[in-house]
Amino acid sequence: MHTLRERNRFKLIGVRAEEQRASFGEDVAQGLSRTPKRLSYRFLYDAEGSRLFEAICALPEYYPTRVETGILRGHVDALGTSFGSALWFVELGSGSDRKARILIEGLLRRGKDVCYAPIDISRHALEKNCEALLETYPGLRIHAVAADYLEGLRHLKSESDGPMLVAWLGSSIGNLERDDAVAFVAQVRRWMNPTDRFLVGIDLRKDAAILERAYRDSQGVTERFIKNVLTRINRELGGHFDLESMEYEAPYDGEAGRVDMLLTSKRRQDVPIDGLSLVVHLDRGESIHAESSYKYSREEIAALGRQAGMKLEAQWMDVSGWFSVNLFAPT
Ligand SMILES: C[S@@+](CC[C@H](N)C(=O)[O-])C[C@H]1O[C@@H](n2cnc3c(N)ncnc32)[C@H](O)[C@@H]1O
Numbered sequence: 001m002h003t004l005r006e007r008n009r010f011k012l013i014g015v016r017a018e019e020q021r022a023s024f025g026e027d028v029a030q031g032l033s034r035t036p037k038r039l040s041y042r043f044l045y046d047a048e049g050s051r052l053f054e055a056i057c058a059l060p061e062y063y064p065t066r067v068e069t070g071i072l073r074g075h076v077d078a079l080g081t082s083f084g085s086a087l088w089f090v091e092l093g094s095g096s097d098r099k100a101r102i103l104i105e106g107l108l109r110r111g112k113d114v115c116y117a118p119i120d121i122s123r124h125a126l127e128k129n130c131e132a133l134l135e136t137y138p139g140l141r142i143h144a145v146a147a148d149y150l151e152g153l154r155h156l157k158s159e160s161d162g163p164m165l166v167a168w169l170g171s172s173i174g175n176l177e178r179d180d181a182v183a184f185v186a187q188v189r190r191w192m193n194p195t196d197r198f199l200v201g202i203d204l205r206k207d208a209a210i211l212e213r214a215y216r217d218s219q220g221v222t223e224r225f226i227k228n229v230l231t232r233i234n235r236e237l238g239g240h241f242d243l244e245s246m247e248y249e250a251p252y253d254g255e256a257g258r259v260d261m262l263l264t265s266k267r268r269q270d271v272p273i274d275g276l277s278l279v280v281h282l283d284r285g286e287s288i289h290a291e292s293s294y295k296y297s298r299e300e301i302a303a304l305g306r307q308a309g310m311k312l313e314a315q316w317m318d319v320s321g322w323f324s325v326n327l328f329a330p331t
Helices: 018-030 048-059 063-080 098-109 123-136 148-158 178-190 209-216 221-237 298-307
Strands: 002-007 009-014 086-092 113-119 143-145 162-167 197-203 246-247 258-265 268-274 278-282 287-294 309-316 323-330
Touching: 002 148, 009 123, 009 148, 018 221, 018 287, 048 123, 048 178, 048 221, 063 098, 063 309, 063 323, 098 113, 098 123, 098 148, 098 162, 098 246, 113 123, 113 148, 143 148, 143 209, 148 178, 178 197, 178 298, 209 258, 221 258, 268 298, 298 309, 298 323
Parallel strands: 009 143, 086 113, 086 162, 113 143, 162 197
Antiparallel strands: 002 009, 197 323, 246 258, 258 287, 268 278, 309 323
16 A cells, blocks of 8 residues: 555555556456356445435435434434543545534544544545544544545554544445455454444344335436446456446345345447456346345344354444444443
8 A cells, every 4th residue: 555645644555546446457357257247346436436326315205314414413422431542533435524523523522632534436526525623623634544444444554643533434234245244344343442442333024115215216226336337347458338228227135135236238248348358248138237235134143243253242223223323332
């Protein structure tokens, strides 16, 4: 990783654009050569993807942002009690600064000396938000990392000089297969000291109709967000995807507790990707899997923590029991 920018109160380190592009190309070549075809959710977030995700958060059907924000507002004061006078507030996949502001303000209100350390692969969104935060909070230091979650966290572990509150919000854990989620939390656990805490926003199992509406909205914003990965392949890798030839679907599998976001070919077609010297063959009705969103029950959350070596110190939910914010401590 390299220092990309540094000035008073602000440091940005990360992976350079060309390295990111290389890993995007490798992932696309691998994912579109296998059966079933699959792309990694993390490539949904370029500058346009981050902008579209923000638009999703404002949709009436997309309850997670609204509900999680309400829970954080209601319980932020309790969070401060877990820490001494100074801490690093690390945010995995920070996206917009909406939730960071709630937590930063809550911690500052309790007189904490805070160093905010957001980690996000979307560098554009990261820089924009940091600028705004530095302006609002004159006492805040920011050490931002434009990189993959665990790469960023490993780096921060060697930089930080105090207890850490690591937050992973927005139900981002749901993008991981269940076993991978346990492995991820266990890795975070390995880097935690006894005084560190891990705050995770987890969406709960619920009625299929509510979930399918949330992930396939009436204005087609989620469809544009998911299809943006094809636009990105066309632009960055010389692809020739015709977006109109792909249908967006988001079925909920109640048994697996998972919404799958799929792009399904409306016709038999061959799509060249010049930059990868690859031709992708798609049959009519064949899908490319772009993202999953796993939902959890309360028992599944407790089991996840146990398997990863964590205990639930607090769990907060909204009155409808749609979403949960979980504070894990290492055991
Ligand atoms: C579902 S959004 C959540 C954004 C925000 N935390 C919220 O709660 O609204 C996921 C965020 O994580 C970032 N992201 C996705 N995969 C990532 C990865 N593997 N490493 C680092 N950041 C990632 C995206 O750029 C995006 O900002």
